[in-house]
Amino acid sequence: VAKVDQLNVSTSGAPGGQPMLFVHGFGCDQHMWRAVAPAFEGDHHVVAFDVVGAGGSDPAAWDPERYSSLEGYADDILEVVRELDLRDVVVVGHSVSAMTAVLAAVAEPDRFAGLVLVGPSPRYVDDEGYRGGFSATDIEDLLASLSSNYLGWSTAMAPVIMGNPERPALGAELTASFCRMDPEIAQQFARVTFLSDCRDALPSVRTPTLVIQCQQDVIAPVEVGEYVAREIPGARLAVLDATGHCPHLSAPEATIAAIRDFLPSAAPVPA
Amino acid sequence: VTRTGPSSDRAHSAFLDALVHDDPVALYDSAPCGFLTTTPDGLVVKTNATLRTWLGRETADLAGVATFGDLLTVGGRIYYETHLAPSLLMQDQVREVALDLVRADGTHFPVLLNASLARGEDGSPRAVRIAVFDATERRRYERDLLEAKERAEASQREAVALARTLQQTLIPPTPPVIPGLDLAAAYHPAGHGAEVGGDFYDVFRVGADEWVVTLGDVCGKGYDAAIVTALVRHTIRALSVGERSPARVLSGLDEVLNRHDTDRFCTAVVLYLVRRDDGWEVTAALGGHPPALLLHADGQLEPVGGRGPLLGILDNATFAEQHLRLRPGDLLLLYTDGVIEGGRGSDMFGEERLLQTVRDAPPRPAELVAAVVGEVLDFQAGTLRDDVAVVALGVADGVRP
Secondary structure, three states: OOHHHHOOOEEEEOOOOEEEEEEOOOOOOHHHHOOOHHHHOOOEEEEEEOOOOEOOOOHHHOOOOHHHOHHHHHHHHHHHHHHOOOOOEEEEEEOHHHHHHHHHHHHOHHHEEEEEEEOOOOEOEOEOOEOOOEOHHHHHHHHHHHHHOHHHHHOOOOOOOOOOOOOOHHHHOOOOOOOOEOHHHHHHHHHHHHOOEOHHHHHHOOOOEEEEEEEEOOOOOHHHHHHHHHHOOOOEEEEEEEEOOOHHHHOHHHHHHHHHHHHHHHOOOOO | OOOOHHHHHHHHHHHHHHHHHOOHHHHHHHOOOEEEEEOOOOEEEEEOHHHHHHHOOOHHHHOOOOEHHHHEOHHHHHHHHHHHHHHHHHHOEEEEEEEEEEOOOOOEEEEEEEEEEEEOOOOOEEEEEEEEEEOHHHHHHHHHHHHHHHHHHHHHHHHHHHHHHHHHHHOOOOOOOEOOEEEEEEEEOOOOOOOOOOEEEEEEEEEOOEEEEEEEEEOOOHHHHHHHHHHHHHHHHHHOOOOOOHHHHHHHHHHHHHHOOOOOOEEEEEEEEEEEOOEEEEEEEEEOOOOEEEEOOOOOEEEEOOEOOOEOOOOOOOOEOEEEEEOOOOEEEEEOOHHHHOEEOOEEOHHHHHHHHHHHOOOOHHHHHHHHHHHHHHHOOOOOOOOEEEEEEEEOOOOOO
């Protein structure tokens, strides 16, 4: 079975343009990019997919073994890129998918021309000489609440789709699955995400990289974004005057501007 | 409308009284749910008294100081940032979200909340309004439900394992290897196998080159039926010691069942086989059971097994046996009624389909059994309405003296 079918891949924009691959993080699905991705459709081949277990991905694609580490998610990015035969790809990854994008780019540097890491964190749990923002106890609390609050997590998002007179396009296209995930998959995804440590991969990145960081982000604090930008050779850091973990939703214009600014450094190298 | 009498006066003054107490400001503060308004970033702007009482917090600790995330557990905060905040921005509202708020003393307060995002005239987010409902009891109930679900799933797994174990005592673990006889057998339980079925088969030796093959069906399912099935199987074994007539074995079984304190009846077919020359001499008898099918090497199909009534019903029932020969290339198929009575809607698998399957199958016992079971499973989309037992016999290759 092709990964592009399993992961509900959608493409838009200029078919001949440089590919931009948008990968959402833990929570919700590819619709998260709706305020940002269209801005690049004029000159880029825009591709997005639903991470396994999320949104419109095929439940049969889930495999606890394959997704027991972030490598499985990184392999999905590589498979999508290969199946669509994308080259000089700019990956825009949010949250945990920023890290799987890093792993993918380290594994196959030739495929990628740029990395845009939105709210990345290579490690959430504090370590000696490193502040991830969470203690080990905090993450245990999260994982415990995932298992004990089964109903709350599985059905927290009632599939309410509101008509919005100001923005009629919004809502109608949202699927009922937005922000819903099979609780067992969500639980393992959270475990793999929040217990991961990708710090060692950062210095191996050879792809031009932009880190987009919100001024206030409890999931990935500014110092974590600074750490990522420092560890990846040549990476640039854009700190947005925004709050929360999803600048592509809360500050889409600033996010678009930061990416636009970066794109020339990720231009395809002429063969 | 004219109001007269003391009772409508009372209603009128109660109405006025309620108006005063339901004044919007008073209602906001003392509503039976908590209210909370934050900036789109989550900074708390306003709370009502109900919420502050629940949380044991003062306005001074909240408004302009705390974010909504500060009122959540760490797990809840991550959930808020990764699920709730995006949903609010995308859909302008969320409903029935289960979260724990943290009280001033650090204890958790389980709530259900609805939230909506208010936008300004230009469409930009202005404020998040959150209504909070005490869900302490509901959460406890949900936890109980979840535990009950886990227990039920564990019990279900145990029941299936127990049913399988019990079922395995009713059929030989592996069909025995009989010199000169090629034999294959299969059993498939009804449904998901949680219940032990009444079908059984058995193969055992009664002398040098003398064997008994039997297959049958005790009516009903479950442990009660399994007890009778065990009785039937062991009775056939016991009666077959020194008794070479399947008809007399069935008479004996019939009497045992009639005297047994059960109203369950049973059907069975019993074959007595003796090896002769290049094949087997077979004596067959049955009680209330679908006849066995003899498929000759030339493709002819013949129902065999004699005649006899259901077992455990009539006094002094008689059973007529049939003698036949199993020659090289012949096949003999025994099956329970789950094969032909298995249905798909009102459509039954039926004898015709069985005969066709037998004709089409490769002429070897293992393949014949696989074909019959496969067709029956396919017909019922993999989930059987009744359990199914199938035994097939043929003369083994290279048996000629």
